[in-house]
Amino acid sequence: MLKEPPKNSREKTKNLLLTLQDKICSGLENVDGKGKFTEESWLRDEGGGGRSRVLKNGSIFEQAGVNFSEVQGKELPQSIISQRPEAKGHEWFATGTSMVLHPKNPYIPTVHLNYRYFEAGPVWWFGGGADLTPFYPYLSDVRNFHNEHKKACEKVDQDLHKVFKPWCDEYFFLKHRNESRGIGGIFYDYQDGSGNIYRGNNKNGEASKASQNVGRSNLNWDNLFSLAENCGQAFLPSYLPIIEKRASQKYSPKEREFQLYRRGRYVEFNLVWDRGTIFGLQTNGRTESILMSLPPLARWEYGYKAKNGSREEFLTSIFTKPQDWFNDKELEKFCMENNIFD
């Protein structure tokens, strides 16, 4: 049986996610040095509202969007009822913080983060994650991003990261391109401390296998709250060192063009495959906040192919496929030989 959430669960998660939004925004303004977030608060007719923050034309960030929302309702969408029938007939509550950063310099990766909490009667769960989408990746940057998130998960449970990493590879995948969105990170959903850790649809995938290997989840509400807290706090140390390393790297129009082209893939993922985006747009969500994830500028080019052996080709031959970033010695050697290790 599902453990009950604490009495003040809604207030606690709301405050956690508001604080996370604050900390991230202040960390980003700090590293940008020039751009400032502007804020719009909004109310939802059916109940609840949000706080959308956007920074435009900074020195680092071409656009940075960090949203918080907290919404309530009486009627659950059918998609949730069919997933969790016990939730039917209960009023519901959902809160989340989400972020997408589009840096100007193509050597700095695009990045996404989202942590969320849902409650309806006896049903509750946590979800979230963060994933990195580089254009000109370096293995040491990739490792730093993964390592910080791995440590954050392991503070709560030694096994979670073994599932959340392949789950991220599985979720952020563009089937029509046969490409991952980037180098991954962590992703989790429907975490209520019981049953299988993996709750996705691909029963034969790597995440499902890893989940079977580590056995059933045995966490309580507080553990999962800490997980969101730890992972949220891991974001700045996972990403700021990459900015500090790459911000001064010179780039030419060629790299900029490639960045804009690859941003097209980001648009494709978000509009074609991302369940949250599609669900939001089709159910009367706040469009401007949902689509804050889209890049300020993007490009499409029919039939584009990167030159064999080029930096651009490495992106799709290596970095948009799931990899064992820490232990694959061949990958490490390849990156060193091609000056894309550090």
Next chain:
Amino acid sequence: MLKEPPKNSREKTKNLLLTLQDKICSGLENVDGKGKFTEESWLRDEGGGGRSRVLKNGSIFEQAGVNFSEVQGKELPQSIISQRPEAKGHEWFATGTSMVLHPKNPYIPTVHLNYRYFEAGPVWWFGGGADLTPFYPYLSDVRNFHNEHKKACEKVDQDLHKVFKPWCDEYFFLKHRNESRGIGGIFYDYQDGSGNIYRGNNKNGEASKASQNVGRSNLNWDNLFSLAENCGQAFLPSYLPIIEKRASQKYSPKEREFQLYRRGRYVEFNLVWDRGTIFGLQTNGRTESILMSLPPLARWEYGYKAKNGSREEFLTSIFTKPQDWFNDKELEKFCMENNIFD
């Protein structure tokens, strides 16, 4: 009972649509004067193939894509079987020509065209249409586009256009923006000469009402073949006069920026709402050909609002809503007073 198609139905429609592709490409190269189409032929593992043509960086067209495809298969997708159960178990055939033009000058509208034919055992139908997406519209251009398509429909049947015009408004609609994609045109699907002309999902919409008013369809295969032929041939006269009028109009970075911003809406429609695009991407279609519809460059801007009374505001207050372009005298007066009639 459904009338049988002629023995050579597949060859006839294929040739019609190949010829249409040829005529359109040659008309477009002619008006562009500089850009030339390059062609890629491709084969599909499961049967059939296509001929994709793209013109890049012309003097008029920043990008023009005109596709032809002809595909066969043994197993029908579930979505078609549930729509037309009689088709089950039959091998199927589908052919189509589709086109999207992205002109450089913001005073020339983006435009889309698609004509297609489907056959499986006793089941067959025609579908298609064309719709115009201006950035800085003029009423006379809008009327010319509609008028040519109206005449083409009326050559076959006096009533069809009364249904196809509102059906187009209904189909090319961005629910999450509460905007039409543009000023519309014509749209039809599942036309087999019997039953209701309107076959969409909105039983209470304008198209459904118009369809009920005009009564049941009574056309044969040859009539519907002629419809595709007439409408396909109507495209160049519906669009080329607009180019000729607008190509020399000067524009500044401000108009270009607005065009790129509105192209973002085009991306949103195609990836979020267009059934053909989504179906193609999710079922292993040829991605590069399907996404040839996306613009070479597009822009998103959080919270953009056009200035009251500006040309940019007229676009969404007037031209992305369904209108009676010919008979609305107030609209005509407004356009004349604001120098956007001709």
